[in-house]
Amino acid sequence: MEKKPKTKMISVFVMGKEHKVPQGLTIMKAMEHAGYRFLRGAGCRAGFCGACGTVYRLKGDYKLHFDLACQTAAEDGMALTQLPFVPANKATYHVRLIKKEGNPILKYYPEVARCVSCNTCTKACPQELEVMDYVQAALKNDIEKAATLSFDCIQCGMCALRCPAEIVQYHVGQLVRRVHGKFVNKSKQLNKRVNEVNKGKFDTDINELMTLKHAKIKDKYSDRDIEALH
Amino acid sequence: MNLAYYPGCTLKNQGLGFETSALAAAQALDIEMKELDRWNCCGTVFSLADEDLMHYLAPMRNFVRVQEEGFDKVVTLCSMCYNTMKRTEQIVKDDPEKLKTINEFMYREEDYRGEVKLFHLLELFRDEIGYEEIKKRVIRPLRGLKVAPYYGCMLTRPKEIGIDDWEEPRIMEDLLSAIDAEVVKDPLRGECCGAYHTVNAKELVTERTRMIVSSAKKRGADCIMLSCPLCEFNLDLRQRDTAKEYTDFVGIPVVYFTQLLALALGLTEDVCRFDLHYIDPYPVLVEKNIIEEGEEVHGKKA
Numbered sequence: 001m002e003k004k005p006k007t008k009m010i011s012v013f014v015m016g017k018e019h020k021v022p023q024g025l026t027i028m029k030a031m032e033h034a035g036y037r038f039l040r041g042a043g044c045r046a047g048f049c050g051a052c053g054t055v056y057r058l059k060g061d062y063k064l065h066f067d068l069a070c071q072t073a074a075e076d077g078m079a080l081t082q083l084p085f086v087p088a089n090k091a092t093y094h095v096r097l098i099k100k101e102g103n104p105i106l107k108y109y110p111e112v113a114r115c116v117s118c119n120t121c122t123k124a125c126p127q128e129l130e131v132m133d134y135v136q137a138a139l140k141n142d143i144e145k146a147a148t149l150s151f152d153c154i155q156c157g158m159c160a161l162r163c164p165a166e167i168v169q170y171h172v173g174q175l176v177r178r179v180h181g182k183f184v185n186k187s188k189q190l191n192k193r194v195n196e197v198n199k200g201k202f203d204t205d206i207n208e209l210m211t212l213k214h215a216k217i218k219d220k221y222s223d224r225d226i227e228a229l230h
Numbered sequence: 231m232n233l234a235y236y237p238g239c240t241l242k243n244q245g246l247g248f249e250t251s252a253l254a255a256a257q258a259l260d261i262e263m264k265e266l267d268r269w270n271c272c273g274t275v276f277s278l279a280d281e282d283l284m285h286y287l288a289p290m291r292n293f294v295r296v297q298e299e300g301f302d303k304v305v306t307l308c309s310m311c312y313n314t315m316k317r318t319e320q321i322v323k324d325d326p327e328k329l330k331t332i333n334e335f336m337y338r339e340e341d342y343r344g345e346v347k348l349f350h351l352l353e354l355f356r357d358e359i360g361y362e363e364i365k366k367r368v369i370r371p372l373r374g375l376k377v378a379p380y381y382g383c384m385l386t387r388p389k390e391i392g393i394d395d396w397e398e399p400r401i402m403e404d405l406l407s408a409i410d411a412e413v414v415k416d417p418l419r420g421e422c423c424g425a426y427h428t429v430n431a432k433e434l435v436t437e438r439t440r441m442i443v444s445s446a447k448k449r450g451a452d453c454i455m456l457s458c459p460l461c462e463f464n465l466d467l468r469q470r471d472t473a474k475e476y477t478d479f480v481g482i483p484v485v486y487f488t489q490l491l492a493l494a495l496g497l498t499e500d501v502c503r504f505d506l507h508y509i510d511p512y513p514v515l516v517e518k519n520i521i522e523e524g525e526e527v528h529g530k531k532a
Contacts, residue, residue, distance in 0.1 A: 103243050113271075113274075115271060115288075116273065116284055116285055116287055116288050117270040117273070117291050118284060118287050119291070119336065122338075132270065133268060133270070136269075136270040139239050139271055140242040140243065140271075141239075141242050141243050142242065
């Protein structure tokens with residue numbers, strides 16, 4: 001009988017404690033292999049939701065690294081910590097009441113003006129966005145640029161945790177994109193769709209869905225059409 | 231002259247007219263200024279602590295951007311940006327250790343080589359274009375308009391980076407003479423406007439505004455001319471609060487040097503943007519026959 005090739009094991013340190021895990025797992029799976037169960041800090045497991053922000057150091061490297069636990073392979077000697085939640089300040093505003101005049105961003109997030117351009121936020125971004133540049137664009141009221149640069153943000157909050165000026169970049173980015181949607185690039189398709197929803201175009205489908213059994217819904221989900229990426 | 235242009239945040243927010251008038255005037259004088267594709271806040275307030283390298287990052291990063299885009303000269307208009315960036319330019323030139331430390335911290339950027347030279351637009355007018363040349367280009371002389379130049383703190387101090395003599399500057403006076411305006415010399419032209427106290431100690435600024443504006447007015451000035459958006463805010467908008475405090479206070483308009491220059495160069499008022507000031511400069515410009523009465527600008531009738 002052919003002997004199964006032995007899986008190479010590596011050492012990872014979860015909150016300081018050493019665990020042996022098979023090589024080739026993501027950080028998230030490596031931690032689960034070591035016995036941790038994620039109640040928070042895990043979502044889509046596909047790199048989209050931003051729930052699994054993780055901080056780690058590599059053996060012999062003084063730098064802190066930031067990534068998504070579901071997207072990064074565990075390496076030998078890694079020191080790991082999960083960040084299930086970011087206690088960030090979030091401004092309360094009503095998009096309908098936001099005015100274009102002045103700088104709406106500075107009104108809701110005045111701390112944006114404290115940015116010293118250290119670029120630490122950019123270094124912390126697992127999406128490799130130019131975070132500092134979009135904060136700076138917001139500061140100078142360049143809504144379009146700020147919205148474009150922050151478009152791929154998944155709201156993991158790592159930028160805000162690292163910022164020495166206590167700016168909450170990812171919430172600023174969200175506000176910027178809302179302002180952009182309201183004033184700069186009004187979406188015609190959105191209005192069209194809202195009208196369709198209001199006129200009851202999708203009511204029949206939704207009502208049908210609400211009566212389906214769990215297994216049927218699952219089937220429908222796995223058979224759904226997936227829009228091709230551009 | 232191949233120049234990069236660094237606007238600064240305020241010129242994109244409250245100081246819109248400062249920028250539009252400056253760019254139009256520069257173009258009329260054949261100065262080519264290309265706004266940097268990427269730039270960040272200048273850092274606003276220059277740190278007075280010796281080893282506070284973190285606060286030199288913002289200006290340094292802007293110098294890296296200038297360098298990246300292939301320029302070695304950059305021009306700015308805001309006194310505050312000029313001051314913060316010029317002092318950083320000097321510090322990293324004089325202290326290679328500091329330059330090295332900052333470069334190492336900004337390891338994602340290319341190293342700054344310390345070769346960028348920052349100018350204030352007023353310096354370009356004086357040294358590159360020359361007042362004689364400006365005089366030749368004047369289409370609408372500001373004859374009869376009495377203007378008090380106001381320097382504030384940032385343009386001439388500290389003297390190592392000042393654009394002119396720190397006690398007896400004349401750079402704005404000479405520009406005014408070139409566009410045929412009458413210079414009103416005011417001993418308070420180098421006083422501080424109160425700067426950021428305007429945020430949490432409004433009454434302090436209101437008091438300084440009363441002192442500075444009244445002094446210029448007493449000497450016959452029709453308006454005050456300056457180069458700093460923060461001074462503009464304090465000396466212009468705070469006149470509203472001064473008038474509430476002192477019922478006998480009568481204010482005068484406060485404008486940017488680029489607005490008067492643009493006007494003199496015959497540029498249309500949609501670039502001068504006098505409409506953005508709190509104290510309306512139109513009545514005095516009409517009274518002195520510089521602008522015709524009834525000319526409609528931005529929905530306002532002069």
